[in-house]
Amino acid sequence: MDALDHPRSAVIIAIRGLVVRYADRTILSGIDLDVHDGEIVVIMGASGSGKSTLLRHMLGLERAQEGSVMVLGVDVASAGQAALAALRQRIGVAFQSGALFSSMSVIDNIMLPLAELSDLDPTIMRIMARLKLEVVGLGGFEDLMPAELSGGMTKRAAFARAIVTDPKILFCDEPSAGLDPAVASAIDDLILRLRAAMGMTVVVVTHELASAFKIADRIAVLDQGEVLFVGAPEALRQQASERIQNLLNRRPQDDTLDPEDYLRRLTAEHPLRPVPL
Amino acid sequence: MPSIMAPRPVVRALDHLGRRTAGALAEIGLAASLVAESFYWLLVGRRRRQPVRASALFRQMMEIGIRALPIVAAMAATIGIMLAIQGIHTLRAFGAETQVTLGIALSMTREFAPLITGIMVAGRSGSALAARLGTMRINQEIDALTVMGISPVRFLVAPALFACLIIVPCLTVFNGFVGLAAAGLYVSVELGMSLAVYAEEVLTILSPHDVLHGLGKSVIFALLIAVIGVVNGLMVSGGAEGVGRATTRAVVQSISAIVITDMLFVFVVTR
Numbered sequence: 415m416d417a418l419d420h421p422r423s424a425v426i427i428a429i430r431g432l433v434v435r436y437a438d439r440t441i442l443s444g445i446d447l448d449v450h451d452g453e454i455v456v457i458m459g460a461s462g463s464g465k466s467t468l469l470r471h472m473l474g475l476e477r478a479q480e481g482s483v484m485v486l487g488v489d490v491a492s493a494g495q496a497a498l499a500a501l502r503q504r505i506g507v508a509f510q511s512g513a514l515f516s517s518m519s520v521i522d523n524i525m526l527p528l529a530e531l532s533d534l535d536p537t538i539m540r541i542m543a544r545l546k547l548e549v550v551g552l553g554g555f556e557d558l559m560p561a562e563l564s565g566g567m568t569k570r571a572a573f574a575r576a577i578v579t580d581p582k583i584l585f586c587d588e589p590s591a592g593l594d595p596a597v598a599s600a601i602d603d604l605i606l607r608l609r610a611a612m613g614m615t616v617v618v619v620t621h622e623l624a625s626a627f628k629i630a631d632r633i634a635v636l637d638q639g640e641v642l643f644v645g646a647p648e649a650l651r652q653q654a655s656e657r658i659q660n661l662l663n664r665r666p667q668d669d670t671l672d673p674e675d676y677l678r679r680l681t682a683e684h685p686l687r688p689v690p691l
Numbered sequence: 692m693p694s695i696m697a698p699r700p701v702v703r704a705l706d707h708l709g710r711r712t713a714g715a716l717a718e719i720g721l722a723a724s725l726v727a728e729s730f731y732w733l734l735v736g737r738r739r740r741q742p743v744r745a746s747a748l749f750r751q752m753m754e755i756g757i758r759a760l761p762i763v764a765a766m767a768a769t770i771g772i773m774l775a776i777q778g779i780h781t782l783r784a785f786g787a788e789t790q791v792t793l794g795i796a797l798s799m800t801r802e803f804a805p806l807i808t809g810i811m812v813a814g815r816s817g818s819a820l821a822a823r824l825g826t827m828r829i830n831q832e833i834d835a836l837t838v839m840g841i842s843p844v845r846f847l848v849a850p851a852l853f854a855c856l857i858i859v860p861c862l863t864v865f866n867g868f869v870g871l872a873a874a875g876l877y878v879s880v881e882l883g884m885s886l887a888v889y890a891e892e893v894l895t896i897l898s899p900h901d902v903l904h905g906l907g908k909s910v911i912f913a914l915l916i917a918v919i920g921v922v923n924g925l926m927v928s929g930g931a932e933g934v935g936r937a938t939t940r941a942v943v944q945s946i947s948a949i950v951i952t953d954m955l956f957v958f959v960v961t962r
């Protein structure tokens with residue numbers, strides 16, 4: 415509980431006024447968010463609320479049109495290739511689908527960042543990769559191919575690859591999505607264990623409430639392109655705002671279609687005219 | 692109310708055309724930057740301690756080249772025999788069958804060997820390249836490489852590009868040999884000309900210029916196949932269906948590009 419003991423630890427990710435538009439749709443409309451050293455921040459929001467988009471901007475996979483995204487002192491939105499490459503050696507990412515390379519065995523996947531970016535002896539690399547596999551609970555599975563792994567194992571292998579270079583920050587996109595509750599909960603435990611063991615900062619994107627409340631030091635709620643709330647899970651539960659209560663309780667109106675809106679979208683090309691009586 | 696604007700279908704067609712043009716320009720720009728970046732990694736990768744790996748290059752060369760040998764040989768032999776049959780048939784009208792070697796040697800070396808090899812490699816490897824990169828794109832594997840600080844161009848594009856540039860001319864030479872040999876066998880049976888005489892005639896007819904003509908084209912075809920496969924793969928969107936579309940598109944585009952470039956090349960070089 416490092417972050418709670420030192421709530422004023424250094425800010426290592428600072429997002430200011432981030433705006434993202436695709437064509438004429440505004441996906442993120444002015445995001446401000448800080449992440450402190452050593453904490454687990456969960457970015458929570460419904461499907462399609464722009465969580466992955468926000469994450470991609472933190473990783474420099476997309477460049478902000480407006481606003482700034484500082485990660486470990488690098489302005490990701492405007493950094494050159496060399497600065498970005500240097501930054502990327504200090505972060506790890508576990509993608510939603512795992513993104514393991516299907517043509518390589520599990521151990522080769524995990525060794526890849528070391529093999530490509532370091533001069534370590536292959537024996538040392540193998541030991542380091544094995545160690546990380548043990549940490550995520552996949553010891554003994556190194557020679558399997560990604561296609562032979564279950565969903566939960568794929569996520570674990572993705573975590574092992576993300577932490578093999580001992581990153582300062584670990585980013586995870588929907589770590590428990592698509593897993594059954596027991597496996598999802600085990601992944602949450604894994605995240606907590608990794609932070610405790612390695613002391614890194616973790617940024618998790620998820621739409622799973624249970625998972626968010628279980629692992630977060632702080633939760634940022636993303637809705638309709640803005641951050642509705644940032645704070646401790648207990649504070650979030652006490653929020654009275656209707657939008658937040660709707661999100662927390664998943665009122666059906668959020669998930670079902672508004673028939674009128676649906677009809678409007680279907681007929682956008684040829685708007686229905688009221689029939690004259 | 693009567694509209695003074697162009698009718699809707701026209702607007703939509705123009706809009707569509709504009710989008711297609713912008714899309715095509717974007718793809719050509721991407722292609723050019725991928726080639727430039729591949730050469731960059733080839734030249735300075737070692738110094739930046741991120742070389743284009745020889746192992747990756749050899750794996751691609753095996754896949755594109757060695758595995759294609761049987762089918763390329765079969766096509767080359769078929770084309771060679773076909774040329775011999777047609778040549779003898781045509782020349783017989785003038786009683787000049789023995790001149791058939793001239794036609795076979797020149798058309799095989801200058802035209803058929805590079806063209807057939809190019810089309811075979813486009814169908815086998817251009818499509819495979821698009822499918823592989825497209826699948827990696829939708830599985831976020833390309834993003835994963837990028838955020839690890841491993842350049843996808845160095846790691847994936849450069850090996851495929853250089854493997855193509857090396858192996859397609861080699862396959863073309865192989866194709867030429869097999870085609871000429873098969874044609875020679877047919878000629879020796881049909882006209883009772885010995886294989887040694889045939890071989891000697893072929894060697895007298897062919898100038899280094901003819902060989903370079905064929906090889907030059909094969910290098911261009913290799914570039915087209917690799918670049919078109921890579922661009923279609925990297926621009927995939929829309930899941931597994933998108934990968935299927937990209938694969939088909941890569942084959943159609945690269946075969947069209949090969950045939951058109953062939954014509955332009957011949958036009959410019961032989962006039």
Ligand SMILES: Nc1ncnc2c1ncn2[C@@H]1O[C@H](COP(=O)(O)OP(=O)(O)O)[C@@H](O)[C@H]1O
Nearest residue numbers: 436437441459460461462463464465466467468
């Ligand atoms: N490259 C893109 N082009 C156009 N729209 C996009 C693109 N990426 C994401 N979007 C849109 O942005 C919205 C948010 O997407 P995303 O960030 O993936 O949401 P989440 O991860 O919260 O489910 C979605 O409506 C999606 O359609």
Ligand SMILES: [Mg+2]
Nearest residue numbers: 465466467588
């Ligand atoms: Mg998402």
